[in-house]
Amino acid sequence: MAKEYETVIGLEVHVELATKTKIFCGCSTAFGGDPNTHTCPVCTGMPGSLPVLNKQVLEYAIAVGLATNCDITRYGKFDRKNYFYPDNPQNYQISQLYLPICRNGYVEIETETGTKKVGIHEIHMEEDAGKLIHDEWEDASLVDYNRSGVPLIEIVSEPDMRSAEEVNAYLDKLRLLIQYLGASDCKLQEGSMRADVNLSVREKGATEFGTRTEMKNLNSFRAITHAIEGERERQIALIEDGIGVTQETRRWDDTKGESYAMRSKEDAQDYRYFPDPDLVPIVVSDELLESIRKKQPEFRTEKMARYKEEYDIPEYDIEIITNSKRMADIFEETVALGAQPKKVSNWLMVETLRLLKEKEMDPADLRFSPEHLAKLIELTEKKEINSSVAKEVFEVMFDEDVDPQAYVEEKGLKAVNDEGALRKTIEEVIANNPQAVEDFHNGKEKAIGALVGQTMKAMKGKCDPAQVNSIIRELL
Amino acid sequence: MDLLHYTATELGEKIKAKEVSVKEATEAVLDRIGETEEQYHCYVTLDKEGALKKAEEVQKGIDDGTLTSPLAGVPVAIKDNMCTEGMLTTCSSKILGNFVPTYTSEAVKKLEAAGAVILGKTNMDEFAMGSTTETSAFGPTKNPWNTEHVPGGSSGGSAAAVAAEECYYALGSDTGGSIRQPASYCGVVGMKPTYGTVSRYGLIAYGSSLDQIGPLGKDVRDIATVLEAIAGHDSKDSTSIERKDTDFTSALIDDVKGMKIGIPRDYFAKGIDADVKDRVLAASKVLEEKGAILEEFDLPLVEYAIPTYYTIADAEASSNLERFDGVKYGFRAEDCEELHQMYKRSRSQGFGPEVKRRIMLGSFVLSSGYYDAYYLKALKVKALIKKGFDEAFSKYDMILGPCAPTTAPRLGESLSDPMKMYLGDIYTISVNLAGLPGISLPCGTDANGLPVGLQLIGNIFEEKKLIKAAYAYEQARGAFSIDSVKEAH
Numbered sequence: 001m002a003k004e005y006e007t008v009i010g011l012e013v014h015v016e017l018a019t020k021t022k023i024f025c026g027c028s029t030a031f032g033g034d035p036n037t038h039t040c041p042v043c044t045g046m047p048g049s050l051p052v053l054n055k056q057v058l059e060y061a062i063a064v065g066l067a068t069n070c071d072i073t074r075y076g077k078f079d080r081k082n083y084f085y086p087d088n089p090q091n092y093q094i095s096q097l098y099l100p101i102c103r104n105g106y107v108e109i110e111t112e113t114g115t116k117k118v119g120i121h122e123i124h125m126e127e128d129a130g131k132l133i134h135d136e137w138e139d140a141s142l143v144d145y146n147r148s149g150v151p152l153i154e155i156v157s158e159p160d161m162r163s164a165e166e167v168n169a170y171l172d173k174l175r176l177l178i179q180y181l182g183a184s185d186c187k188l189q190e191g192s193m194r195a196d197v198n199l200s201v202r203e204k205g206a207t208e209f210g211t212r213t214e215m216k217n218l219n220s221f222r223a224i225t226h227a228i229e230g231e232r233e234r235q236i237a238l239i240e241d242g243i244g245v246t247q248e249t250r251r252w253d254d255t256k257g258e259s260y261a262m263r264s265k266e267d268a269q270d271y272r273y274f275p276d277p278d279l280v281p282i283v284v285s286d287e288l289l290e291s292i293r294k295k296q297p298e299f300r301t302e303k304m305a306r307y308k309e310e311y312d313i314p315e316y317d318i319e320i321i322t323n324s325k326r327m328a329d330i331f332e333e334t335v336a337l338g339a340q341p342k343k344v345s346n347w348l349m350v351e352t353l354r355l356l357k358e359k360e361m362d363p364a365d366l367r368f369s370p371e372h373l374a375k376l377i378e379l380t381e382k383k384e385i386n387s388s389v390a391k392e393v394f395e396v397m398f399d400e401d402v403d404p405q406a407y408v409e410e411k412g413l414k415a416v417n418d419e420g421a422l423r424k425t426i427e428e429v430i431a432n433n434p435q436a437v438e439d440f441h442n443g444k445e446k447a448i449g450a451l452v453g454q455t456m457k458a459m460k461g462k463c464d465p466a467q468v469n470s471i472i473r474e475l476l
Numbered sequence: 477m478d479l480l481h482y483t484a485t486e487l488g489e490k491i492k493a494k495e496v497s498v499k500e501a502t503e504a505v506l507d508r509i510g511e512t513e514e515q516y517h518c519y520v521t522l523d524k525e526g527a528l529k530k531a532e533e534v535q536k537g538i539d540d541g542t543l544t545s546p547l548a549g550v551p552v553a554i555k556d557n558m559c560t561e562g563m564l565t566t567c568s569s570k571i572l573g574n575f576v577p578t579y580t581s582e583a584v585k586k587l588e589a590a591g592a593v594i595l596g597k598t599n600m601d602e603f604a605m606g607s608t609t610e611t612s613a614f615g616p617t618k619n620p621w622n623t624e625h626v627p628g629g630s631s632g633g634s635a636a637a638v639a640a641e642e643c644y645y646a647l648g649s650d651t652g653g654s655i656r657q658p659a660s661y662c663g664v665v666g667m668k669p670t671y672g673t674v675s676r677y678g679l680i681a682y683g684s685s686l687d688q689i690g691p692l693g694k695d696v697r698d699i700a701t702v703l704e705a706i707a708g709h710d711s712k713d714s715t716s717i718e719r720k721d722t723d724f725t726s727a728l729i730d731d732v733k734g735m736k737i738g739i740p741r742d743y744f745a746k747g748i749d750a751d752v753k754d755r756v757l758a759a760s761k762v763l764e765e766k767g768a769i770l771e772e773f774d775l776p777l778v779e780y781a782i783p784t785y786y787t788i789a790d791a792e793a794s795s796n797l798e799r800f801d802g803v804k805y806g807f808r809a810e811d812c813e814e815l816h817q818m819y820k821r822s823r824s825q826g827f828g829p830e831v832k833r834r835i836m837l838g839s840f841v842l843s844s845g846y847y848d849a850y851y852l853k854a855l856k857v858k859a860l861i862k863k864g865f866d867e868a869f870s871k872y873d874m875i876l877g878p879c880a881p882t883t884a885p886r887l888g889e890s891l892s893d894p895m896k897m898y899l900g901d902i903y904t905i906s907v908n909l910a911g912l913p914g915i916s917l918p919c920g921t922d923a924n925g926l927p928v929g930l931q932l933i934g935n936i937f938e939e940k941k942l943i944k945a946a947y948a949y950e951q952a953r954g955a956f957s958i959d960s961v962k963e964a965h
C-alpha cells in the first residue's frame with residue numbers, strides 16, 4: 001500500500017506598507033516615477049547619509065501585530081543584514097533579527113474542514129531594495145532606486161498549514177486584516193504582498209518535520225496553489241526514490257509550472273547581522289500602544305455580524321461586500337447618504353462585479369464615490385432615468401466617477417415625463433404595427449413586448465417601460 | 477602682529493571691526509599654504525577660487541549686517557571625511573578618489589551659515605583608520621614642529637594645518653582619539669564633544685556608535701566658539717541629542733576653585749614617556765595651585781579598552797564600508813567580466829592595507845559563531861567601562877591625564893607594528909566607548925621639542941567644566957605655538 005504523506009507549510013509574507021514616504025527618508029513611495037527620481041542621499045546609500053525611522057511604519061507594524069494577536073515588543077531594535085548586491089545601495093538591508101516588533105501571534109482561518117489557528121512566529125519591519133534592469137543590448141545593468149527604502153513588514157508564520165487551501169485562506173485572512181487597517185493594498189500581482197512558501201512533507205502521523213525547501217517568486221493565488229502541489233509531488237518522489245530532499249531555495253516558474261533550485265543551504269550566506277548603530281532603540285510607550293489599539297477598525301468578522309443585524313440584505317451579498325474594505329466602505333457610505341441598503345447592494349453585486357471582472361480590476365481600485373452612487377439610485381427612484389439609462393450612466397461613473405445628475409442632463413438622458421408626448425408616440429407605434437396589435441388581441445401576451453420595445457426605441461430610451469406597458473394596455 | 481598669528485576669534489573680531497577684510501585674511505592664509513604646504517601636506521583638496529569667492533560674499537554679509545557670527549569671514553579647513561557639495565571628498569582613500577558629494581554635511585552647513593570661508597579638505601588616515609595620517613592614500617602629512625615626525629591621526633591634516641597656520645581652525649572627527657591625539661602631537665587644542673552633540677549627517681562613517689565631529693584650534697576660546705557653532709539637534713541624525721546647554725563660550729572663565737579632579741593611576745603606570753608624565757603632572761599642579769583639588773584613583777578596565785574598541789569600531793566599519801563597491805560612485809576596477817569580480821577587484825585595489833585589515837577583523841567578529849564571543853562581549857565590556865566612568869564622575873568633576881603615552885613618533889615607525897600603534901590609543905578610546913567629552917591641550921614640550929598634550933575628560937554633557945578648566949590652565953600657561961616655543965628657547 002502506498003504511504004500517505006502530509007504537507008507541512010509555513011509562510012513568509014512581505015507586505016509593502018501604504019506610507020506616503022519611505023521608511024528611513026522623506027522620499028515618496030509613489031509608483032511610476034522616472035528611474036531614480038524618488039531618491040535622496042539616504043535611499044541611494046550615499047556616503048555620510050543616515051536613516052531616520054518613519055513613525056508611521058512603526059504604527060502600521062504594531063497595528064498589524066495587534067490584529068494578528070501578537071505580543072508587541074516594547075524595546076526593539078533594527079539590525080543590519082549584510083550582503084552585496086547592486087539593488088541594495090548600502091550593501092546591507094536594515095531589517096530586524098534580534099528584537100522584531102511583533103511576536104507570538106495567530107490568525108483564525110476557515111476552510112471547508114472548519115476553523116483553525118495559524119500561528120504567527122514574528123512580524124518585523126525592513127526596507128525594500130531597488131530594481132535592477134538588465135540591458136541585453138548594451139550588455140549593461142541599470143539600477144533604479146525609486147523602490148529602495150519603501151517600507152515592508154515581513155510576517156513569518158509557524159509551520160501550521162497543511163494544504164494549499166489553508167495557505168490561500170491564511171493569505172486571504174492577512175490581506176483582509178491589513179486592507180481593513182489601511183496599512184497596505186496587499187496586491188499579490190503588483191507585488192505589494194509577496195509570499196515565500198516553506199514546505200516539507202512527512203509520513204502521516206510522523207512527529208518530526210521533513211527537510212524543507214523555500215519557494216520564491218509566487219505572485220498569484222493560482223501560482224501559490226500550483227507551486228505547493230508541484231513541490232509536494234516533487235518531494236514525495238524524491239523520498240520514495242530514496243534520494244531525499246535537499247534544503248534549498250527554489251524559484252517557481254509559473255509559465256512552465258515547475259521550480260528550479262536557486263541556492264542550497266551549503267552556500268547560504270553569513271549575513272553578519274548586528275544592531276544598526278545609526279538607529280536608536282524602538283521604545284513603544286503605553287500611550288503609543290493604547291492610541292493604536294483605539295484606532296483599530298472594525299474587522300470583517302464583526303462587520304459581517306453587524307450587517308446581518310442592521311441591513312436586510314442576503315448573507316451572500318454581505319460576504320462579497322465585506323471581502324473588500326473598499327467595497328464595504330462604499331456600501332456603508334452610500335447607505336449613510338440615504339440610499340436603500342438593498343438597492344446599494346444590488347449595484348455592487350451586479351453591475352460592479354460585472355465591470356470588475358470585465359476590466360480585470362481589484363475591488364480596492366474602485367473609483368466611483370458613494371455620493372454619486374447615492375445620486376444615481378435617487379435618480380432611478382424618482383424615475384428621472386430608467387434602468388437601462390442608469391446602467392449606461394453607471395458604466396461611465398465606474399470609469400470616471402462622473403456626477404450622474406450632471407451627466408444625464410448634459411447628454412439629455414432624462415426620462416420624458418410628459419404623458420401627452422408619450423401617448424402620442426404610442427399611438428403612432430400602434431398604428432404602425434397592426435400585426436402586433438392583432439397578435440395581442442388574439443391572446444399573444446408576448447406581442448406587447450414588441451410594442452413596448454418600439455416605443456422605447458422611438459423615445460430613445462428616455463421613458464419608463466412599466467408606464468409604457470400600462471398605456472399600451474389602456475389604449476388597446 | 478602677523479595676520480596669521482591671530483586665533484579664529486581674534487580674527488573674527490578684527491574683521492567685524494573692519495581692521496582686516498575677509499579677503500585679506502583669506503589671501504594671507506592662502507599665501508601661507510603656498511609657502512609651506514609642499515613641506516607639510518596638510519590638504520588633500522584646496523579650493524583657492526572657491527575660498528576667494530566665498531570671502532567676497534561673506535564680506536558683503538558682514539557689511540550689510542546679515543552675518544554676525546564670531547566666525548564670520550574666518551578661513552577654516554575641513555577633514556576630508558565630511559561631505560561638501562561639489563567639492564571632492566575622498567576620506568584619503570583611492571576608492572573615493574573621484575567622489576564629489578551631492579550634499580553638504582550638517583556640521584559644515586552650520587559653519588557656512590556662520591560665514592566660514594572653506595579653504596579645502598584636510599588629509600587624514602584612510603577612512604579615519606590610523607593614528608598617524610600615514611595610511612592616507614595620498615601620502616602622509618608631516619608634523620610642522622618637526623617634519624621627520626607624524627602629526628598624529630586620524631585628523632592629522634587638520635591638526636597640522638592649525639599648527640602650521642595654514643588655516644585658523646579646523647574640523648576633525650574623533651572615533652578613538654582622532655581629534656585629541658593629533659591635537660596633542662601638533663601642539664593645538666582639540667575637543668571631542670559628548671556623543672550626539674554634533675550631527676553626524678554627512679560625516680562618512682567609520683564606527684557609527686563612536687564617531688563624533690569636533691573642533692581643532694589654537695586656543696580654548698576658539699574651541700568653545702566653534703563647538704557652539706556646530707552643536708545642535710539634527711532631525712536627520714537619529715543619534716543626535718536635543719540639548720539646551722550648548723552656550724559653551726559662557727564657560728570661558730578663569731576659575732577652578734573647588735573643582736575636583738581625579739587622576740587615574742593606571743594612566744601614569746607603564747608605557748608612558750617620562751617627559752610626557754612629567755609635563756602632564758606639572759600641568760595638574762598648575763590647576764591645583766589655582767584651587768582645584770587633585771586626587772589619584774583607580775579607573776578600572778583600562779587594559780580592556782583597546783580590544784573592546786577595535787572589536788566594536790571594526791565591526792561597524794566592516795558594514796559601513798560595504799557601500800564602497802564600485803557600483804554607484806568612487807573607484808571601479810577596469811576590465812571586469814562579472815559582478816563579483818568587479819566588487820572584489822574594486823575593493824582590493826581601492827582600499828589600503830590598514831582599512832582591509834579592519835574590514836577583515838570586523839567581518840570576523842560579526843560572523844556567525846563568533847558574534848557572541850567577540851561582538852556581544854565587547855558591548856558588555858563597553859557597558860562596564862561606562863559604569864567605571866560613572867563611578868569616577870560621582871566623585872570627580874573631571875579626569876585628568878595624558879592624551880597619548882608618547883609625543884609624535886617618527887614617520888614610518890608606527891605602521892610596521894600595528895599593535896604598538898593601537899596601544900597608543902589607550903588614553904583616548906575609552907572616552908569614545910563611554911560617549912564622553914574630552915579635550916586635549918598643549919602642556920609643554922618633551923626633550924626633543926615636540927609638544928605634549930594634556931587631556932581632560934568630563935561626564936556626558938559636561939563640556940563646560942572641561943572648557944573652564946582648560947581655559948584656566950591656558951591662562952596660567954601662556955601662549956603656545958611653534959614660534960612662541962622657539963622664541964622661549
